[in-house]
Each structure stands twice: as C-alpha cells, then as structure tokens.
Amino acid sequence: MITNPTRQRALRGHKASRPTPRAANTAEHQAVLAWRLTPRDKWIIRMLWEHRVLTSHQITALAFPSFRSGRMRLRELWTWGVVDRFQPFVTVGTAPMHYVLAPAGATVLAAEEGLDVKEMGYRHDRAFAVAHSLRxxxxxxxxxxxxxxxxxxxxxxxxxxxxxxxxxxxxxxxxxxxxxxxxxxxxxxxxxxxxxxxxxxxxxxxxxxxxxxxxxxxxxxxxxxxxxxxxxxxxxxxxxxxxxxxxxxxxxxxxxxxxxxxxxxxxxxxxxxxxxxxxxxxxxxxxxxxxxxxxxxxxxxxxxxxxWPHVSPPADSNGDPLNQPPASMPPPYPMPPSASTPR
Incomplete structure (x- = not known):
C-alpha cells in the first residue's frame, strides 16, 4: 500500500445517481392528484391504511394484471407522495419493496371521509415504524x-x-x-x-x-x-x-x-x-x-x-361479524374495483 498506492482516479467509483424528485404535499399537489388518481389508486390507499404494509408482489397480485404494470404505477404513486416504501434487510437474496401510506395519500383518504388527517390518526413516522417492528x-x-x-x-x-x-x-x-x-x-x-x-x-x-x-x-x-x-x-x-x-x-x-x-x-x-x-x-x-x-x-x-351443520352461513351485514355499524372508518372491499362491483 505504501510503495504502490491506489491512484486517486480509482477511488472515484460510480457517479451517484440523482435522486428522483418527489412532489410536496401541498394544496396545489392535491388538486393535481384529483385527476391523476384512479379508483384503483384510491383503493390501494385504503388497503395500506387498513393493513399497514403490503409488498410490491402483494399489491400486484391484488390489483394489477402484471408485475411490470404494478411496479410502474407504484413508482408513480411513490413519486407523487401517495405511498412510501422501504426494503428490509435479508441475509439471502433481495427483499421486495414494502409499501406504506404516505402523507399525500393520507390527505386524500381523510378528505374522502370528511376528516382531518389528525382526526384519522395518521402520522408519517408511525407509518414507517412498521419497517423496524419485530412483527x-x-x-x-x-x-x-x-x-x-x-x-x-x-x-x-x-x-x-x-x-x-x-x-x-x-x-x-x-x-x-x-x-x-x-x-x-x-x-x-x-x-x-x-x-x-x-x-x-x-x-x-x-x-x-x-x-x-x-x-x-x-x-x-x-x-x-x-x-x-x-x-x-x-x-x-x-x-x-x-x-x-x-x-x-x-x-x-x-x-x-x-x-x-x-x-x-x-x-x-x-x-x-x-x-x-x-x-x-x-x-x-x-x-x-x-x-x-x-x-x-x-x-x-x-x-x-x-x-359443521350447526354453523349458520354469515348474514349480509356489510362484512361486520357482529352486525353492528363500524365504530371507525369502514374496511375497504378486498377485491379491487377492476375485479369487483364497487361498493
């Protein structure tokens, strides 16, 4: 190392790629999202709020015809600040991207429900806390x-x-x-x-x-x-x-x-x-x-x-096992809008 030092040119490595710009969650951006977001996008927002975290493979299997189309749309939603993502460390191979709800998506969901984001209980740091959860x-x-x-x-x-x-x-x-x-x-x-x-x-x-x-x-x-x-x-x-x-x-x-x-x-x-x-x-x-x-x-x-002949089939109660009105935001219908009748 002393007699044959590494040339400075070899230490440059690859040029770091320029980070992709993401839209800020402003009133103007919410106006743009009003015509950009599809019913399927809004369904993904509700699913992330209900279930906290979904992988790219899961979202694709739930709502997209192919992994490529799902990956492209999720990248757009991430760029618009509708969803956030992280990639857990694994010892073998590469983990898929894990998606959580981002501030712009939470704002859209809260507006649809006639609530404030704080009333809905959303916090960006809590949404990302799942990345470090032992569960x-x-x-x-x-x-x-x-x-x-x-x-x-x-x-x-x-x-x-x-x-x-x-x-x-x-x-x-x-x-x-x-x-x-x-x-x-x-x-x-x-x-x-x-x-x-x-x-x-x-x-x-x-x-x-x-x-x-x-x-x-x-x-x-x-x-x-x-x-x-x-x-x-x-x-x-x-x-x-x-x-x-x-x-x-x-x-x-x-x-x-x-x-x-x-x-x-x-x-x-x-x-x-x-x-x-x-x-x-x-x-x-x-x-x-x-x-x-x-x-x-x-x-x-x-x-x-x-x-189990003594078990009665479930009654039609909008998915509520206790036949009671939901105490909070109702759960999203599990089937995506493109594959089910909207409710």
Missing part, C-alpha cells in the same frame, strides 16, 4: 395469506364464482374484540351462493403451542357473549407442527363448556400444490378439529360448513 414478518405473512385468496378469486376456474368479500386487519379485530381475543384477521369467502366467515390465527412457528391452544377459551367467551358461532381457522407452517398443535388444541377444545361454539380447522402451507397456477387457502387443505382420526379428509374452504 413485520408476521404482518406480511398474514397479508400474504389473504392476498392469495384475492388472487385466487381474480383468476377463477371456468364456471367458478368465488370472491373474498371481507378482510379485516389485526388492528381492526383488536378494536372490536380485543377484550376477549385478538385474531390475526377476519374474512369472508363466497363460493357461488354459499359463504363462510372465520377468524384467522396465523402461526409463524415462534410462539408456544400451549399459548395457541389457550386462545380457544377467549373465542368461546366471544361466541357465548355474541351468540354468533364463527369458525376459527389456524394456519401452521409445517405438517409436523400441525400434528403437535392438533393434539393440544383437541385437549383444550374438549375442555370448553360448549365446544360446538368454537368450530376449529387447521391447515398448513406444506399442503399447497406448488404447481398450481394460484395456490391459496381456498384449496382442499383444511382439516376440522373434530374430524375422526380414521377416514379424515381435507376440505376446501368453501366446504368447511358441511363439516
């Missing part, structure tokens, strides 16, 4: 689970009529049921004229299975207090963990005062067919907890109510 992977996993259902509904098989008609975030569920249970999500699936609703427990393989089984008491209390029997779907990462979980769940389920009030079914990601065009939790991967050991068969999501 980021869990949130992305839950959103990926529901995204797979939407993608499945957007690409139905010939003659099939399916749709995800409700998708509540963990935050909304906690607001409604947090005194008893805190599910990772609530959803409704419509298959032709038959619908099914459920609470989701998304097991990431990190919490003790005894804690998972202990949650059944809270769901039993919720069913008793509301008089509504809502199935509980538990998604696990592997079949081995599912087998261990079912033993503990069965024991806790049988100890409930009214086990029929908490129908439980389990499934695992290993059962999905990787060669399918759009594998999703709607496939025949669900095994009810009260199924006999001999002759038990996996059921599709739409066929689970056949295993």
């Amino acid at each position: 980021l992977a869990h949130m992305v996993g839950v959103n990926e689970w529901f995204t797979a259902l939407v993608a499945r509904a957007r690409h139905p098989e010939p003659g099939e009529q399916v749709a995800l008609t409700a998708w509540w975030s963990e935050t909304r569920c906690a607001r409604h049921f947090g005194d008893l249970v805190k599910p990772d999500g609530y959803g409704r699936w419509q298959h032709r004229n038959q619908g099914i609703e459920w609470f989701l427990e998304y097991d990431f393989g990190t919490e003790p299975l005894t804690k998972l089984a202990g949650k059944l008491a809270g769901y039993a209390a919720l069913a008793q207090g509301t008089g509504i029997t809502t199935p509980l779907l538990i998604w696990l990462p592997t079949t081995r963990r599912e087998a261990a979980a079912r033993r503990l769940l069965t024991r806790a389920w049988r100890e409930l005062d009214d086990p029929r009030g908490v129908p439980v079914a389990t499934a695992t990601a290993e059962l999905l067919n990787p060669e399918a065009a759009h594998p999703s939790p709607a496939d025949a991967v669900w095994l009810p907890l009260d199924s006999p050991r001999d002759g038990a068969r996996r059921r599709a999501l739409s066929a689970l109510l056949d295993a």
